[in-house]
Amino acid sequence: MDLGLNGKSALITGASKGIGLATAHSFAREGVSRLYLAARSADGLAAAKATLSAEYGVEVQVHALDLSVTANVLALADRCGDADILVNNAADSTPGPLDQLPDQAWRDSLDMKIFSYVTLTREIYARMKARGHGVIVNDIGNSGENWDANYIVGTTGNAAMMAFTRGVGGRSLDDGIRVVGVNPGPVATDRMVKLMKRRALDWYGDEGRWEELFDKYPAKRPASPEEVADLIVYLASARAAYITGTIVTIDGGIASRRSII
Structure with missing residues (x-):
């Protein structure tokens, strides 16, 4: 299936590992000509650039930035403003229940999960609007629809980003732009291991039992x-041209089941 991505350019945040890096590989396989990759890790980005350039011959520009800082988000938008596709993916919400999280944990997490997404979307959207086309995909998380008291920062931030995506995406076709979201459940990444260990500590009193949670x-x-990356790339493609203002959940049925306890 031709996704119509040949010659396109894509900006991906959180692109040095996990879903972001997998998304970069998926875009490159589908013929995207230029990748803008942003993340905190300069070393991770350098390794990603070397691999992607060697395997696919794609042009790769890397931007080592902390996107919890608004000035860095604005700088990234200025550097990558011609991107046809934006994938907001950089986030790292602190796990834990309400009584164990101080205000600073909330602010640090939501600066990444909400404000970096909102600011970068606003800046890139304006440039896309001027050109009359573009796609924005927000990688959110299924806790936004499957509320979790033991992941209260993440569940709150994800619910907010679901509303943001639907609100902006409901009107965006007026400007020739599509805005969609993806809600992954547990994904085999370093970040998932951290969250799973916290959940195992909450449930079993032993973070070393985190792999037992898969049985649930x-x-x-x-x-x-x-698997998540391929969904993101499809939604960003011409094959999904009638999809905007909605969220696609990829969690193996967890949110629909409403509970894994």
């Missing part, structure tokens, strides 16, 4: 980063 999932496993 309908699919008995997490998603792979590549």
Whole structure:
């Protein structure tokens, strides 16, 4: 299936590992000509650039920035303003229940999960609007629809980003732009291991038992980063031209089941 991505350019945040890096590989395989990759890790980005350039011959520009800082988000938008596709993916919400999280944990997490997404969307959207086309994909998370008291910062931030995506995406076709979201459940990444260890500590009193949690999932496993990446790339493609203002959940049925306890 030709996704119509040949010659396009894509900006991906959180692109040095996990879903972001897998998304970069998926875009490159589908013929995107230029990738803008942003993340905190300069070393991770350098390794990603070397691999992507060697495997696919794609042009790769890297931007090592902390996107919890608004000035860095604005700088990234200025550097990558011609991107046809934006994938907001950089986030790292602190796990834990309400009584264990101080205000600073909330602010640090939501600066990444909400404000970096909102600011970068606003800046890139304006440039897309001037050109009359573009796609923005927000990688959010299924806790936004499957509320979790033990992941209260993440569940709150994700619910907010779901509303943001639907609100902006409901009107964006007026400007020739599509805005969509993806809600992954557990994905086999370093970040998932951190969250799973916290959940195992809450449930079993032993973070070392985190792999036992897979038995509670309908699919008995997490998603792979590549499974989420391929969905993101499809939604960004011409094949999904009638999809905007909606969220696609990829969690093996967890949110629909409403509980994995």
